[in-house]
Amino acid sequence: MKKAYFRRLFALVSVLAAGxxxxxxxxxxxxxQIGTPEDLAAFADLVNSGENKIDATLTADIDFTGYTDxxxxxxxxxxxxTFDGQGHKVTLNYQTRDxxxxxxxxxxxxxxxxxxxxxxxxxxxxxxxxxxxxxxxxKILNCASYITIKCGYDxxxxxxxxxxxSHSATV
Numbered sequence: 776m777k778k779a780y781f782r783r784l785f786a787l788v789s790v791l792a793a794g795x796x797x798x799x800x801x802x803x804x805x806x807x808q809i810g811t812p813e814d815l816a817a818f819a820d821l822v823n824s825g826e827n828k829i830d831a832t833l834t835a836d837i838d839f840t841g842y843t844d845x846x847x848x849x850x851x852x853x854x855x856x857t858f859d860g861q862g863h864k865v866t867l868n869y870q871t872r873d874x875x876x877x878x879x880x881x882x883x884x885x886x887x888x889x890x891x892x893x894x895x896x897x898x899x900x901x902x903x904x905x906x907x908x909x910x911x912x913x914k915i916l917n918c919a920s921y922i923t924i925k926c927g928y929d930x931x932x933x934x935x936x937x938x939x940x941s942h943s944a945t946v
Contacts, residue, residue: 810834812842815865819847827852827883833863833891839878840868840895846880846909853883853912860891860918867895867922874901875909877939882911884943889916900927905939912942 800817801808809815809831816839818831827848839845846869848854858879869876876897879888893906903909906920920936933940 805830807831808834809837812837812839815839816842816845819845822847822854822856823849823852825852828855828885830856830858832859833861833865836864836866838866840866843868843870846876846878848879848881848883850881853881853886854879855883855885855913857887857889858891859889862890862892864892864894867893867897869895869897869899871897871899872901873899875903875939876901877905877907877909879905879908879911882908882913882915882938884912886911886913887916888914888918891918892921893919894921896923896925898925902926902928902933903939904934906936908938910940910942911938 800814807818807829809818815837821829865878867878876899878893888907891907897904904924904926906922907915907918915937924934926934
């Protein structure tokens with residue numbers, strides 16, 4: 776009897792905790808409000824799990840240096856929403872051995888990133904590094920990147936201050 780009670784209590788607490796975690800990233804008018812590194816990581820997880828047409832607004836500068844491999848967009852789920860940095864800065868410190876590295880790893884044709892500043896360092900031995908997007912088709916508007924790219928890939932010029940590999944992107 777006690778075992779079943781504690782099992783149900785544990786299940787209820789787990790559901791409540793999961794609900795609190797899922798709601799940590801708040802919305803206003805259907806737009807995710809991102810003000811902390813945890814918010815940005817949760818947003819990346821949403822996009823990367825298939826919710827790739829969502830919109831977001833930065834509400835503060837974010838030091839994302841502790842998230843050395845967290846990027847927005849996957850090959851299956853390119854980012855296709857609108858991300859408004861509102862003039863805020865995201866500081867990165869990526870260290871990777873993968874192709875395609877940037878805050879927005881894969882950026883779709885319906886995607887827009889605007890009013891964003893990025894800073895920090897990307898260290899890699901591979902290709903397609905960008906200060907904003909690694910590979911993209913959409914729009915990057917009114918953005919600035921102060922990313923330092925340290926690339927050990929010999930004989931290749933597929934890294935860029937804003938975008939590493941563009942497929943008719945508007946920059």
